[in-house]
Amino acid sequence: MTSPQRTGAQILCEALLREGVDVIFGIPGGAIMPFYHALWEYRDRLRHVLCRHEQGAGHAAEGYARASGRVGVCVATSGPGATNLVTAIADAWMDGTPMVAITGQVSSALLGTDAFQEVDITGITVPITKHNYLVRDAATLPRVIAEAFQIARSGRPGPVLVDVTKDAQQATVAPRWEDAPLAATVRTDAAAREEAMAAAADLLAGARRPLLLAGGGVIQAGASAELLAFAEHASIPVVTTLHGIGVLPENHPLALGMPGMHGWVHVNRAIQMCDVLVSLGSRFDDRVTGKAAHFAPRARIVHVDVDPTQIGKVVRADIGIVGDVREVLRGWLASVPALDTRVWRDEVRALAAEHRPRQVYARRVRTAPLMPHDVFDALNDAFRDRDDWRVVTDVGQHQMWAAQLLDWRTPRSHITSGGAGTMGFALPAALGAALAAPESTIWVVCGDGGFQMTNQEMATLLQEGVRNVKIAVVNNGYLGMVRQWQELFEQRRYSNTRLSGPDFARLAEAYGIRGRTVTRAEDAPAAIADAWRHDGCALVDFRVEGEANVFPIVPAGRAIGEMRVS
Numbered sequence: 001m002t003s004p005q006r007t008g009a010q011i012l013c014e015a016l017l018r019e020g021v022d023v024i025f026g027i028p029g030g031a032i033m034p035f036y037h038a039l040w041e042y043r044d045r046l047r048h049v050l051c052r053h054e055q056g057a058g059h060a061a062e063g064y065a066r067a068s069g070r071v072g073v074c075v076a077t078s079g080p081g082a083t084n085l086v087t088a089i090a091d092a093w094m095d096g097t098p099m100v101a102i103t104g105q106v107s108s109a110l111l112g113t114d115a116f117q118e119v120d121i122t123g124i125t126v127p128i129t130k131h132n133y134l135v136r137d138a139a140t141l142p143r144v145i146a147e148a149f150q151i152a153r154s155g156r157p158g159p160v161l162v163d164v165t166k167d168a169q170q171a172t173v174a175p176r177w178e179d180a181p182l183a184a185t186v187r188t189d190a191a192a193r194e195e196a197m198a199a200a201a202d203l204l205a206g207a208r209r210p211l212l213l214a215g216g217g218v219i220q221a222g223a224s225a226e227l228l229a230f231a232e233h234a235s236i237p238v239v240t241t242l243h244g245i246g247v248l249p250e251n252h253p254l255a256l257g258m259p260g261m262h263g264w265v266h267v268n269r270a271i272q273m274c275d276v277l278v279s280l281g282s283r284f285d286d287r288v289t290g291k292a293a294h295f296a297p298r299a300r301i302v303h304v305d306v307d308p309t310q311i312g313k314v315v316r317a318d319i320g321i322v323g324d325v326r327e328v329l330r331g332w333l334a335s336v337p338a339l340d341t342r343v344w345r346d347e348v349r350a351l352a353a354e355h356r357p358r359q360v361y362a363r364r365v366r367t368a369p370l371m372p373h374d375v376f377d378a379l380n381d382a383f384r385d386r387d388d389w390r391v392v393t394d395v396g397q398h399q400m401w402a403a404q405l406l407d408w409r410t411p412r413s414h415i416t417s418g419g420a421g422t423m424g425f426a427l428p429a430a431l432g433a434a435l436a437a438p439e440s441t442i443w444v445v446c447g448d449g450g451f452q453m454t455n456q457e458m459a460t461l462l463q464e465g466v467r468n469v470k471i472a473v474v475n476n477g478y479l480g481m482v483r484q485w486q487e488l489f490e491q492r493r494y495s496n497t498r499l500s501g502p503d504f505a506r507l508a509e510a511y512g513i514r515g516r517t518v519t520r521a522e523d524a525p526a527a528i529a530d531a532w533r534h535d536g537c538a539l540v541d542f543r544v545e546g547e548a549n550v551f552p553i554v555p556a557g558r559a560i561g562e563m564r565v566s
């Protein structure tokens, strides 16, 4: 079907609408101006959120995607606009977040001439995108955009970059929409999968100490219900990685908690003791495995992932299953018998009783100043009777405390930068999540270091009329996680980790956001309640003890059995 003549820029807008896009995050500039010019005509249907930095636009697209499961879209101009997106693209790549990044490029005739604001963004993003395109012909846009979305959301999701020259945006053509979509390209051999699933079912049937390791892939596959059903049917305890948090309620009897560098002692011990470990949509990050060769030494390992390149990449896999984790779990529900794991569950329970998880943060001195765990206790109290909350964390100690201490209950309620560990992620990602989930209150939990990397996006919250973002700064006056390592492993040489900042409450007020400062534990609950009640965004600056540490900790490069708890 041939449509009326359209500019490339108009085609881009229409192609986004055809993909169901309703909001995009970006900043205009010379090479992308034709697109912004066209966007004006579509402003009723395509909401554009003007961020303060392209990195913020990229993280906002990620937050939108992580909260909703849909593809997040960000836009930037050529050169510095495009390179400012790189951190967010890398972040989306590491965490398997579906994203389409659209960048303007200098006109075709100028390509390769070091033209003003020219940068080879497709070259730069090759290793951090699933695919990328340089579009020089407007007629190819319907196909390219359709492919880009399909690639971004299929298999293991991830970022796709579409770089469009200025002349391609300006050119007028009659778009041919039927050229658009490609067939999905997840190639899996069904027979091999069936065979591997049957072998794994046999293995599980004979297991005495089976364990499920659930990663973010379970949430992305929308397989939380299947996981719960299978775990309950087969009575197998479940360990959840950082990205798996929320896959089942933390208070479920089969939910053990988080493994790894800052995982709980009993969880890491259980991994070292188990005889069959089934990894579901997790990529065996080194923060989970510690020294990979010593990970789960007694176990046969079953590795399920939609992406064949993940299988056996880090940790040996005795059985690899390439497939959708939801279908695999459904298959096992029918083929794996109910197991008698009472002895094993008692063993794990005894371990948990011996190494009581939160005990490491028990208050040792009565007059202690505000401690980080006081903040998380107060947040838990506020969260207890409501389901309309999600938390976006930044990177550092507060990220680990949040993962350890908050009572997570639902998938997609925990959003964090796990793979890249990108400081500055939380506030802009929360902006995206707030638009994707307007019915929720989005709590940002960040450190004073990461907050200072992207706090200018507070202006975006205001300009866009976002009201459901509440910010908790866990302010210890340090780049805390690095300081902790210096304390524990580098003889307290606090080399360049002491950090000052402005008065965050007043800074928030300057942006038009309600600001409060809390210095005493007893004031934390009221400040959180007040922020929540306030009809608009709010910030609470929690001035916590500067040298509080995250425990347990597995020193880098050690086996996960080698934990320090103080």
Ligand SMILES: Cc1ncc(C[n+]2csc(CCOP(=O)(O)OP(=O)(O)O)c2C)c(N)n1
Residues within 6 Å of the ligand: 394, 395, 396, 397, 398, 399, 421, 422, 423, 424, 446, 447, 448, 449, 450, 451, 474, 476, 478, 479, 480, 481, 482
């Ligand atoms: C962009 C970026 N730069 C540097 C780091 C290294 N890094 C990891 S944690 C951390 C300290 C974070 O400090 P803060 O944001 O104050 O949080 P805290 O650890 O105190 O909770 C740093 C510098 C990083 N992860 N990301």
